[in-house]
Amino acid sequence: MSAGAATMVSSAGGLLAMLNESNPQLKYHALSNLISFVDQFWPEISTSVPIIESLYEDEEFGQHQRQLAALLVSKVFYYLGELDDSLSYALGAGPLFDVSEDSDYVRTLLSKAIDEYVSLRSKAAESSDDAAKVDSRLEGIVERMLDKCILDGKYQQAMGISIECRRLDKLEEAITRSDNVHGTLAYCINASHSFVYRREYRQDVLRLLVKVYEKLPSPDYLSICQCLMFLYEPEGVANILEKLLRSENKEDALYAFQIAFDLVENEHQAFLLNVRDRLSAPKSLPSESVQPGSSNPAHAQNENSTAPEDVQMTDGSSAVHEADPNEVMYSERLTKIKGILSGETSIQLTLQFLFSCNKSDLLILKTIKQSVEMRNSVCHSATIYANAIMHAGTTVDTFLRDNLDWLSRATNWAKFSATAGLGVIHRGHLQQGRSLMAPYLPQGGAGGGSPYSEGGALYALGLIHANHGESIKQFLRDSLSGTNIEVIQHGACLGLGLAALGTADEDIYDDIKSVLYTDSAVAGEAAGIGMGLLMVGTATEKASEMLAYAHETQHEKIIRGLALGIALTVYGREEEADTLIEQMTRDQDPILRYGGMYALALAYRGTANNKAIRQLLHFAVSDVSDDVRRTAVLALGFVLYSEPEQTPRIVSLLSESYNPHVRYGAALAVGISCAGTGLSEAISLLEPLTSDVVDFVRQGALIAMAMVMVQINEASDSRVGTFRRQLEKIILDKHEDTMSKMGAILAAGILDAGGRNVTIRLLSKTKHDKVTAVVGLAVFSQFWYWYPLIYFVSLSFSPTALIGLNYDLKVPKFEFLSHAKPSLFEYPKPTTVPTTTSAVKLPTAILSTSAKAKARAKKESEQKANAEKSTGPESSSAAANAEKGKSSSEKDGEAMQVDNPPEKKSEPEPSFEILTNPARVVPAQEKFIKFLEDSRYVPVKSAPSGFVLLRDLSPNEPEVLSLTDSPTSAASPAGGSAPAAGQQSSSSAMAVDDEPQPPQAFEYTS
């Protein structure tokens, strides 16, 4: 008896034999026992599968028994590795196939079933007819699986599966039933961006998410608005904003501001303007305020939205005496939010930040200038480009001012780009942009200036107002129509394109088109690009018009401009663009195929879409034209920028191609997609290319390397230092090829771009693509043919700062923590000594403490210098400076306190540092940012960078502002006349006006 427990069956033969019995009860007995022994005896059973199959198909056999047979067969097939058969029988097993069973069999089959279901569903969705009917049993299994996931609390799995299966109903269920709805929603948004490749479907998902969000008791408006923006539903955003603005609660208004800032970050100009125009004006009568937002008066107001803002404002204020306080509050808030939505507020703040934190190193430029031969105009203008890029957005043009003589050597197109460079330096200087450029602008009729500087000035205006060109559009149009000099037309077309980026303005389009039809090569090229910029992402049918003209014209320049323009129109349209891409990539003309590559790149920007990658790789190795091949590889960078880790792997083989054009493309692809990441693989891939045998490959590699290394300092990657020294060597080397020398100069500019306070970023924090940045880089990569386009790179710069704002949209004094060694993210040390010694000195290890001491010493001396400078009549400026100095010394003091007082050489570097609002926070640093708990201000949204609205916990105390004063102050009336007051040093003027003043005009003396 006791041995009984150990008894085991040694064979399934008996049971299998029983299957052949005629009595159904015996068969059933055999089946049910076989099921339990199948794991052990499947090899034996497999020989009898036909019998069991016939049992399954036997109509006379009971339903349950048949399902049992199916389950048995399914298990045997599973063991035999025939998953397809196994699945089809498992479906036959109906409810007997238990999805909750924890066995390899069930898990394998479930994943198989889900895969199958997903492929069927997506096939059905893509063919868009219901012919491909999905097996309801399969659907049943997947549904059971989903229900189980939801019951078990595995919401993420359930959501992932239902997104893939295109089961939005289940997705909704999973989200609403999850315990942390906000968390799951955020997860879902993320998933839909990174894993849903079809644009329409992604929109469906997002629409659902918005629906779910709105049902929540406490909706997360930040996320809703993001979703709505992806869906292009300005009305929804406007409604939400209005609701928040009308709220009694101050916090809601802060939320609204935060939403607006986040939307602005995505640079979708047309959308933002649309939202702005939909916000209804404040009601003058209390009775009307009861009415919903989109009431008639609001419409009336919207219709004349071309009228300047202050008209609306006065509307509001005129009603003050009779309106209730709510309306007053609303109108005040409305003004603010309109300022934000138009981008002016953020641009203003950015400008202030970039100006006040500018750390560009003039010595580098000086070295470049000295080492470059005067007669070599390429390097000469490269230096001008480098200067512009280095000071992009900082408004600091000291270098140009100090070297007027040298600058005057720029002639013709070099003059064009030198003037345009001012636009880069003053980028975002919206109020005074025009007065800044005034000396160079075409003077209606009285044409005294050179057409090159006039054209350059128009281009510069475009750069200053890039993507925010409401105010300058008209002027540029007038300039365009008022001239028939092709250089000016060139500048005006580019400027208009930039200023009206993506607005699809018909009138402007017609203006530019008429320039195009003059069939002038120079103006036509810019016209093509300008049309593209104007129509970015609209997938307009005008593309075919442009394509037709590209076939008609004889000028390669025009064809190229149009090709790029057409590519720009399909920006981000993914599948929608396929027809056009097909048409272009099949064209006989290599220039149009080249445009096709750009179309692929831009339509599938940042999607990492497999189809696009495959197509590009195909062209990269098979096209007959080197230009097309180069562009195809380069385009990979755009498609992959959302997954920078992938790019070096994908192009690594291409970077070893025998064809230098392909190598060049590979370098830039890595540069574009890994820009600002400092990714180690990317650097490793680029390093050998920087010493390639072909000069232009070196050029590309140097530029790409600089793009990758923006804002990475030597402490985090030692190769940055090596690279800086390499650049220096190339620039100083007399025998170096011009091409690579130019690359090195540009690289030096990009490496320290924007006063070392900007990075190249193609994705916003919400993983949305930044239109301006991507377009900027795309046009930038055209510099191969046309150097002035280098300036487009400035569009992709985004400041790396955390700027905290209070309710008044001012920058209060506020501190937060960076939980990392300060040396990891500090500015690169300025080059202080002549280059020869620095080359020796740099590699020696400098202790961080001593470096810090040195930095502080320098800062002090700077402050002193500042103080000396500002001993003008403006005492207030001294005060401002002093205050600034105080705040920074305070900051130091705090850092010290943590540090333990006596500073010894052996002491380790502190493991954290306190930053003061506004602070430079480089992308790699973001994860270390923490907000202090006992701070007076609490961020509305805990974002580690960008604009963050702060809630004031003690609103009654006076606030200490750390950045310059209110940005809403009207543009200085002295704007135009200030330059005339000669002696004023620019820094003191700035302190007075709380605004960097326009620089004095300088004349070319050539």
Added chain:
Amino acid sequence: MDPQLTEVSQLFERFKAAFVRKDFDTCTNFLSQLKVLLTKFVSLPPLFENTPNAVNELLLAGEIYEHAVVLSVKIEDQDAFERDFFQLKPYYTDVGSRLPLSQQEYLILGLNLLRLLVQNRIAEFHTELELLSATALENPCIKHAVELEQSFMEGAYNRVLGARQTAPHETYVYFTDLLAKTVRDEIAGCSEKAYNYLAINDARQMLLFSSDQELFEYCKEVSVQVTSIISIKCEFFFKGFGKQRLFRLVPNDCRSILSRR
């Protein structure tokens, strides 16, 4: 005693009575009822749960299946034999150690070996053989089967055909008869390949028939159709084994005319 067990044993008694009466139809009926009842016992294979009555139940079930096997021989149903034997087998192999040795065990194993031989499933035959212990091989029933197989393999067909006389049990006769037919099939198959023509005498000798009449009957049985005498004298054909291939038996005196292949 467990009521279920009692019910089964009572039914089994009635089955045995019918079996003795050679009322095989009734037996088959009872048997299928018995089998259904047996499925309710968890102590039986394949579950082998340890219930208090396990040994009794196993014994009873084993006996039932042994009878089922013998019955299948009696009603000359080879499929049923195979089914019942496989269901019986666990009682020998898996619980053999817990049960007293069955009288019938070797008889039935021997029968199974014979069956495999008859069905010309030599590989399985040897597999089964390997599983047997040394003592089992000594048993006359097993020995009989083994010897038959050896003779069969050697080609000593006369010994095979003579085995009918040495059968250790009456049930073996059925299989030895079948085996004789298997042997003749084998011979016929070979001859078909080997000869174009064969004299009737030779054919009779080769196929170990005692008379021409038996030869003709065999021909009638095996072949799909016997073509009648077509030549004037002696030559006649029959189609061999349904393969559409002519197998000719030729009278002796005609042989000189026809060449051997």
